[in-house]
Each structure stands twice: as C-alpha cells, then as structure tokens.
Amino acid sequence: MDLTALNRIRVARSCADLGLSATSAPLAGGTWLFSEPQPELRELVDLTSMGWAPVEVHDDVLTIAATCTIRELVELAPITGWASQHLVQRCARSLVASEKIWDWATVGGNIALALPAGAMTSLAVALDATAVVWTPDGGERRQAVKDLVTGVRTTTLGPDEVLRSIEIDRATLAQPAAFGRVALTKEGRSGVIVVGRRTPDALVLTVTAGVTRPHRLGLTADPNPDDVARAVAAIDDWYDDPHGAPDWRAAMAGRLAERIRQELA
Ligand SMILES: Cc1cc2nc3c(=O)[nH]c(=O)nc-3n(C[C@H](O)[C@H](O)[C@H](O)COP(=O)(O)OP(=O)(O)OC[C@H]3O[C@@H](n4cnc5c(N)ncnc54)[C@H](O)[C@@H]3O)c2cc1C
Numbered sequence: 635m636d637l638t639a640l641n642r643i644r645v646a647r648s649c650a651d652l653g654l655s656a657t658s659a660p661l662a663g664g665t666w667l668f669s670e671p672q673p674e675l676r677e678l679v680d681l682t683s684m685g686w687a688p689v690e691v692h693d694d695v696l697t698i699a700a701t702c703t704i705r706e707l708v709e710l711a712p713i714t715g716w717a718s719q720h721l722v723q724r725c726a727r728s729l730v731a732s733e734k735i736w737d738w739a740t741v742g743g744n745i746a747l748a749l750p751a752g753a754m755t756s757l758a759v760a761l762d763a764t765a766v767v768w769t770p771d772g773g774e775r776r777q778a779v780k781d782l783v784t785g786v787r788t789t790t791l792g793p794d795e796v797l798r799s800i801e802i803d804r805a806t807l808a809q810p811a812a813f814g815r816v817a818l819t820k821e822g823r824s825g826v827i828v829v830g831r832r833t834p835d836a837l838v839l840t841v842t843a844g845v846t847r848p849h850r851l852g853l854t855a856d857p858n859p860d861d862v863a864r865a866v867a868a869i870d871d872w873y874d875d876p877h878g879a880p881d882w883r884a885a886m887a888g889r890l891a892e893r894i895r896q897e898l899a
Contacts, residue, residue: 635668643678649772652679654794662701662743665735681742681796694804698763700742700797704729704754707741715804718811721757721829728753728815728824728843742797748783750873751824755783756842759850760811760829763800770794785846786873809833812897814890815843818878825878826886830894837898839865839891844883846871851891856899862891 643661646652654660658677661667667678686699688706691713698707708726712719726732729739730751744754745765758765758779765782767775770792779800782790791797811831817824826844830837832855839851839862851865866888872880 635670637668637672637675637678639671639673639675640678641676643680645680645683647683647685649768652768652770652794652796654679654770654796656793660746660796662740662746663703663735663738665739666743666747682740686799692804695801696804696807697766697799697801698741699799700740700746702741703737704732704739704741704744705736708736713807716807717809718761718807718831721760721811721813724813724815725753725757725827728756728827730821730823741800745779745783745800746789746791746797748785748787748789750786750846751843751877752783753824753827753843755779755848756827756829756840758800758802759783759842759848760831760838760840761802762806762838763802765800766798767791768796768798774798780840780848780850783847806831810898812894814894816886816890823877826883826890828887828890828894830891830898832898837895839894841866841869841887841891844873844878844887845869846873853895857895859892859895862895863888866891 661678661680682701686701688699688702690697704726707722741754744752763779764776765779809831814828816826824843827842829840835855837853841849872883874880
C-alpha cells in the first residue's frame with residue numbers, strides 16, 4: 635500500500651541515525667507498516683541497514699537481532715544445546731500466511747507490533763527472553779519480553795525507543811519444551827498458543843494468542859491436572875475477536891495446557 639502521508643524513508647546505519655519522534659517509526663520488514671494506512675506517520679527509519687548480525691551465539695546467551703527475519707531464524711542451523719529449537723518452526727508456522735511473510739517479517743517487528751497472535755512474542759516469552767531496548771539518550775534498557783508486551787498493540791516501548799535484540803539464556807534453551815496451538819480454521823489466525831517448558835524445579839506454561847498480553851503460569855515440578863486447570867482459570871483477559879470467543883479460547887487453553895503437562899511429565 636502507498637503510504638501517502640510519508641515525506642521520507644531514512645536509512646539508519648548507526649544509533650546516532652535513529653532520531654525517532656512522534657511522527658516517525660522504525661521500519662523493519664514493513665509487512666504490517668505497508669499493509670494499512672499510517673496517516674500519523676511522516677517518516678520511516680529503516681533498521682535493516684543497521685547491519686546487526688541476525689543471531690549471535692555466546693557462551694551464556696543467544697542474541698537474536700530485532701531485524702532477524704523469521705526465515706533466518708527458521709533456517710538457522712541446529713545450535714548445540716538448544717533442546718527447544720523445534721519451537722522456532724512451530725511458532726513461525728503459527729503466523730497467518732507464514733512462508734509468504736517469512737522473508738521480510740522480523741522478530742523485532744512482530745514483538746513491537748504486539749498483536750495477540752504475535753508468534754515471535756510467544757517464542758520469546760516461552761524462552762524467558764530479555765528485550766534489549768535502545769533509548770534516545772544513546773543508552774539501553776532491558777526488560778523481560780513478557781512485560782514489554784502489555785496489551786493488544788501496546789508495549790512499554792516509547793515512541794523514540796528501538797528494540798535492538800532479544801537475549802535468551804543458554805541454560806533456558808537446554809530445557810525441554812512442548813508446543814500446542816489451536817485455530818478456528820486450518821490456516822487461520824491462532825486462537826490460543828500454549829508453550830510448556832520444564833525447568834529443574836517447575837513446569838512453566840506460557841499462554842499467548844488467546845489473551846490480550848502474554849501470560850506465564852508457574853507451576854510446581856509435578857503439577858496435577860487440577861493445578862493446571864486452576865492456573866489457566868485464573869487468566870481473566872481472554873481475547874475476543876472473529877478468530878475466537880473468550881470462552882472457547884479459555885477452554886482450548888485448558889486442554890492444551892493439560893496435554894503439555896502430560897507430554898513434559
Ligand atoms: C498476510 C499477513 C499475515 C500476518 N499474520 C500475522 C500473524 O498471524 N500474527 C502476527 O502477529 N502478525 C501477523 N501479520 C502482521 C505482521 O506481518 C507481523 O507481525 C510481522 O512480524 C511484523 O514484522 P515486520 O518486521 O514486517 O514489522 P513492520 O511492519 O516493519 O513493523 C511493525 C511495527 O513494529 C515497529 N517496529 C518494527 N521493528 C521495531 C523495532 N526493532 N523497535 C521498535 N519498533 C519496531 C514498526 O514501527 C511498526 O509499528 C501478518 C501480516 C500479513 C501481511
């Protein structure tokens with residue numbers, strides 16, 4: 635779509651080039667930005683020219699650049715010790731029109747957009763990722779992705795802040811995980827996504843897509859079905875749109891959570 639209110643697209647090559655304002659926005663893959671009118675925007679600042687390595691494997695953390703495309707993440711060679719790498723494929727395939735947008739859509743764009751069906755948010759929250767955010771004074775702040783996404787299309791990102799990357803502890807990557815998703819139609823938008831991860835002393839369930847913001851349910855190492863049902867029942871912000879009614883999403887989340895409990899038992 636032509637964005638007729640725009641005056642310019644600026645190519646950023648360094649932090650100093652970012653200079654965002656209330657009428658400018660970071661441009662990543664552009665798959666959402668160019669999909670609907672943006673009457674309030676005068677300028678886009680292209681982040682894809684920043685030259686950030688898509689993925690960096692360090693001794694203690696895995697860093698995924700905000701500009702890493704979904705295809706780059708999906709096609710990543712197996713990383714030693716990443717027991718839950720299968721989640722990348724499952725989450726990527728949860729996006730509507732998956733492969734059509736994989737080449738352009740980015741991990742950071744998906745998280746910053748904060749749609750309930752943001753499957754890169756599902757992945758990041760399930761793996762306890764930390765968002766590294768560049769602030770306009772040239773500094774950075776860190777926040778759990780779980781807390782960065784606060785609601786439907788809302789985040790803690792200020793208009794002049796940029797999501798630089800997400801970081802995941804290598805120890806977390808080593809933990810076994812299981813994935814569950816339902817949608818009303820075969821290729822439809824996700825109704826609910828539940829990801830389970832087994833830590834040494836807990837079962838951690840992450841519920842997304844069916845809720846307005848990501849939820850983390852911390853359970854004991856060996857919860858019973860009632861524990862899981864109670865934890866899911868405590869969620870009170872089931873999302874309501876044509877892709878699923880709140881009571882259906884709640885019921886499906888309970889079913890997926892119980893299946894994941896059994897799978898990771
Ligand atoms: C056919 C189709 C199907 C889709 N299906 C889904 C779906 O199932 N689930 C879903 O969640 N989305 C879906 N989308 C929406 C969108 O394509 C994805 O969310 C995509 O991941 C956005 O990434 P992008 O890099 O293209 O972001 P852009 O379009 O470039 O940007 C999206 C928003 O994030 C901001 N932004 C981008 N990068 C950063 C950054 N690093 N720091 C701060 N702000 C930033 C932009 O300013 C903009 O406001 C779909 C889109 C299409 C066209």
